[in-house]
Amino acid sequence: MTVIEELVRTLGDAVLTGDRISDRYRTDASLAGRSLPKAVVRPASVAEVATALKICNEHRQSVVPQGGMTGLAGGANPEADDIVISLERMTGIEEIDSAAATMTVLAGTPLEVTQRAAEEAGFLLPIDLGARGSCQIGGNLATNAGGIRVIRHGVTRDNVLGLEAVLADGTVLSSLNKMVKNNTGYDLRQVFIGSEGTLGVITRAVLRLRPLPAGRLTALCALESYADVAALLKRAQQQLSGLSAFETMWQSYFGFNCAEEGLRFFETKPAFAVIIEQDTHGRDGEREGFEAFLGQMLEDGLIGDALIAQSEKEAQAFWRVREGHGLDRLPSLVNLDVSLPIGAIGNFAEECGTALRAAFPAAHVSFFGHVADSNLHIAFSVPGASEETLHEVDGIVYALVSRCRGSISAEHGIGTLKRDFLDRSRSPAEIKVMRRIKAALDPNGILNPGKVLGRYSRTDL
């Protein structure tokens, strides 16, 4: 019996083949996926995930786990001889424990659904990113997807208390812990988070919830140098408790997007624009404190100008420039995602911009980022860019990142698109240990083969 025959016999309608495989299983948001898989399994329970994996493992059949397909590194894209396991039917919030401030959720649940459920229960789920409407919790955790609220409550892996994952051989590994402190052996949950589906298929998680802020204060500041941006960040972290966003836009990005949106905020063209947001608690004097802080920063010369949003609408205008949807009309737009020690970001952006503009004089190159999280994004577009051009861009940027001891992937992961550059951020010894862990948990190498670590042989272990 073939693997597909056995899957169909055991799981019936949960298995799609031939024409029943729609195009959405082809590629994530990188649009780099070229093939449909030979079958798609859509389990409705953890037991069905385990059954599917057990069968595939016995047949040495490669498996690609899929969530909401919003990734940008090709980590969920199948080859023609892969079988996809899509978590899309495993949705739902199983429990909100108000006393423990936790939520237990199935992996296929869209992020936005979990955010809303948390809010209805009076909590904030601090995991947030642009793709919230379609990305799924399982995929968020498998990629340790970052986002814009990291500054206050940490990265995604810091907000996961418990995890359930199914191993390649079908073993269900259930660590649905609800406690902040738990030192009973190795922290298995951290092994799976960020492993991009290569070590197990995440099926359930216990997420940590935080108090829901009463409101938010938002300001847009104009600054003249990166040194001022770094100094303002430090002062804001010292003095604004509840600081919940610090988004930095270089003039290359801010100017472009203001023009696209038809918005004008400052008299002059500031070298940097920073959105500062602070969560409020509904107590007296919070706005006055925020204004006093900005007043002090003006007086100290760290900022040249500042606008405090007087309404939700004004705050949204600041964020519209930051979201930069105007960039989408640029041809062959690429969003590079790197991280660097905070103090090094200013010089890096300058050197990187110079190098890219020298190599591609017609290119759009602009910079923005979550500086407090050491995370810089580079928007790059050049008309008629070929695959080779884009590979060359990667080469230029990642060589510079490597020289500054940065990371070639801050939040997007490695997948297939950054796989050939992994050694710019990881030593041979580190990569070898990753392969050994992979071989220990998935000895037949059926889970998402070729992703993150590439293909390798036993002698590489």
Added chain:
Amino acid sequence: MTVIEELVRTLGDAVLTGDRISDRYRTDASLAGRSLPKAVVRPASVAEVATALKICNEHRQSVVPQGGMTGLAGGANPEADDIVISLERMTGIEEIDSAAATMTVLAGTPLEVTQRAAEEAGFLLPIDLGARGSCQIGGNLATNAGGIRVIRHGVTRDNVLGLEAVLADGTVLSSLNKMVKNNTGYDLRQVFIGSEGTLGVITRAVLRLRPLPAGRLTALCALESYADVAALLKRAQQQLSGLSAFETMWQSYFGFNCAEEGLRFFETKPAFAVIIEQDTHGRDGEREGFEAFLGQMLEDGLIGDALIAQSEKEAQAFWRVREGHGLDRLPSLVNLDVSLPIGAIGNFAEECGTALRAAFPAAHVSFFGHVADSNLHIAFSVPGASEETLHEVDGIVYALVSRCRGSISAEHGIGTLKRDFLDRSRSPAEIKVMRRIKAALDPNGILNPGKVLGRYSRTDL
């Protein structure tokens, strides 16, 4: 050549044997260690750690890594045929990067030394625990040691950005990352943190620093039920940004220690006493806001009484009761360390107290904990307690913990003392995966054998 001969030939004076092995290498603070090791290696560099491990690995020689020996689970205690690697000579802060807010430190550096260095540079190192004067950073990380400041900045593993560890075969695995976001493959640092020296020897770390608070406001509150404690915690987390401690004492603990210290705070005997602390930023109105919050809690009936410390000395008096040094004079004192979902802690403490007092009518049993971190401590003392008695206490407590889906070790780790109870908090599948990771990284099983996972054979993998 024997392993010791080869170590001496290669590392010379760094190797202690015979009479040169002093008693301090025998046991950690559990006092459960019985034997001196057959040799102690005291490397002065990462290269020497690598050399020592390579030699031991070739000789299949078991190695026990030692830090400040302040652990409470026996994780650093040697057997007579082990060789100890002590990190005590590898001390020093290599760098403080103010822009990145990071500190790079050698593993043998005492925690208090790193805390002071951070403060001198204008930062807070959020890792803190009672043994700060003698414990070492490497040991703190190897055990993911918790502490009293977790509520604001997370557990120890959340405050480590980079790590260097030497594997059993002498490979130096250097991941000295300074970035908050870094998604380039598996998070190896999290594999070593909390593994209690069974996967590698931590030699260096990049720690995350936070803004140094301008000051602290401290209050001692009296409450009448655990439901009120949980409700107060939730309100404090919502409304006090900068909440930096929430320490709960049951009357059994609070009453005993007030009497021991000759202190009296309240007219009546409250069922619970809670220390609330808030970091301040040196801005106007902070004390008034803190007072208003407590006033509101009084008005809402959540607290029966509250004292706000008017001086550092008054705050210290609150903390003296919490530290509970008076307990030390009790015979055979045991401090059990468990965690439970926050909502379950109240009932657990009641049932646990009843069960222990029924089994040992002459016992002192008292409860205190970091409730916000789901962490409960149980102080137990009975005159003339034998090893069997203490084992019986463990059995009673951990059975209850298991029923409440809690953890048998919140912050102390497993070591040897909790090893036989690991299955109360971890499933057979989880333990099997831990063993597979252990075998992948330390195939000869030389690193801290028998700790955490016990001894096992190949067929258990």
